[in-house]
Amino acid sequence: MKAVIPVERHQQILALVAERGVVSIAELTERLAVSHMTIRRDLQKLEEQGAVVTVSGGVQSAERVAIEPSHQDKEGMSSQQKAAIGALAARQIPPNSCIYLDAGTTTLALARQIGERDDLTVVTNDFVIAGYLIETSQCKIIHTGGTVCRENRSCVGAAAAQALRNLFIDLAFISASSWSMRGLSTPNEDKVMVKQAIIDASRRRVLLSDSSKYGKVATYLALPIGVFDTIITDVHLPESARDAILQANIALMIAGE
Numbered sequence: 001m002k003a004v005i006p007v008e009r010h011q012q013i014l015a016l017v018a019e020r021g022v023v024s025i026a027e028l029t030e031r032l033a034v035s036h037m038t039i040r041r042d043l044q045k046l047e048e049q050g051a052v053v054t055v056s057g058g059v060q061s062a063e064r065v066a067i068e069p070s071h072q073d074k075e076g077m078s079s080q081q082k083a084a085i086g087a088l089a090a091r092q093i094p095p096n097s098c099i100y101l102d103a104g105t106t107t108l109a110l111a112r113q114i115g116e117r118d119d120l121t122v123v124t125n126d127f128v129i130a131g132y133l134i135e136t137s138q139c140k141i142i143h144t145g146g147t148v149c150r151e152n153r154s155c156v157g158a159a160a161a162q163a164l165r166n167l168f169i170d171l172a173f174i175s176a177s178s179w180s181m182r183g184l185s186t187p188n189e190d191k192v193m194v195k196q197a198i199i200d201a202s203r204r205r206v207l208l209s210d211s212s213k214y215g216k217v218a219t220y221l222a223l224p225i226g227v228f229d230t231i232i233t234d235v236h237l238p239e240s241a242r243d244a245i246l247q248a249n250i251a252l253m254i255a256g257e
Contacts, residue, residue: 009034009042017052017061024058044244050182053215054240062180063216081210081234084255086110089173089208089232092253095119097170100198101129103154104175106208108132114139123167125155125194142167147190156190161197172202174223176209178216181244183225185218195222206230211237225250 009032016023016031028039043059046052052059086109093099096119101107103126111129114120118138124130125144133141146160174195176184184207186192199205207228214237230251237254245252 006042006045009038010046013042013046013059014051017059022058022060026057028059043240047240047244048181050180050185050217053180054238060215063178081212081236081255082106082109083112085208085210085232085234086113088253088255089206090114092206092230092232093117093120093171097121098123098168100124100164100169100172100174100202101126102173102175102195102198102208103129103149103152104177104208106210107173107175110173110208123164123169125160127153127155144194146194149188149190156188156194158193161193164194164197164201167201169198169202170204172198172205173208174198174205174228176207176213178213178218179207179209179225180215180217181225181241181248182217183221183227184223185216185221187218187220189220192220192222199223199227204229206232208232210234214238214241 012032013028025036025039029036032039043052043054047054050062053062082105085106089110090113093114098121101111101122101124103124107126108129111132115133115136121140121142122133123142123144125146130141130143133139144155144160144163146155146163147157149156178185184195205228211234226248228250230253231245232253232255235254235256242252
């Protein structure tokens with residue numbers, strides 16, 4: 001019997017997952033006549049490409065995000081996880097830091113944890129975060145400006161990106177509506193240049209995202225996962241993702257553990 005090369009196995013795995021939705025590792029080993037370890041390696045490779053997501057005992061297709069939810073919709077999603085992530089992230093901020101809070105409701109949860117600090121400079125492209133800090137904190141606040149995205153109450157585009165490139169930021173907290181081991185993706189092309197600019201402007205980068213965003217993909221790849229020093233998420237992140245993150249030499253912090 002002719003041996004099946006890895007590329008062919010990957011195609012067969014993807015075809016089966018597309019047909020079934022979820023396929024167990026046991027079935028894949030039987031159908032492809034390879035070892036459990038071989039299937040694990042295949043799935044890791046496909047997960048790194050953003051094609052699939054491993055789940056307990058099996059694999060499923062990566063969910064595609066066509067339209068990012070509005071700020072109002074996102075505030076009601078995974079609120080407890082976001083609060084825990086924000087609290088854990090706040091404890092990582094050294095004294096007298098210049099930090100960046102990316103637009104998003106998880107970074108807003110972080111903003112709510114730093115109101116009593118008067119030693120921080122906070123840079124953001126998010127109007128809700130800026131407004132909250134204006135009313136409740138003693139932080140110095142810098143808003144990037146730029147093209148207004150009404151749905152997410154933030155600024156995007158070239159002007160926002162250029163404002164970030166003119167700054168030296170100690171610690172950037174970056175949000176995501178979808179991410180995998182390939183990286184962060186977004187359905188909004190105007191957000192890509194802002195995400196890329198903050199990588200150039202910051203010394204350390206932290207991904208803040210609840211686990212519901214993991215395994216989802218969108219049209220535009222904004223950042224490869226390897227640009228992050230740390231990922232802060234919640235206890236529901238799959239074990240396979242935890243292993244892959246650590247293998248990529250990225251520090252992983254789990255809120256609630």
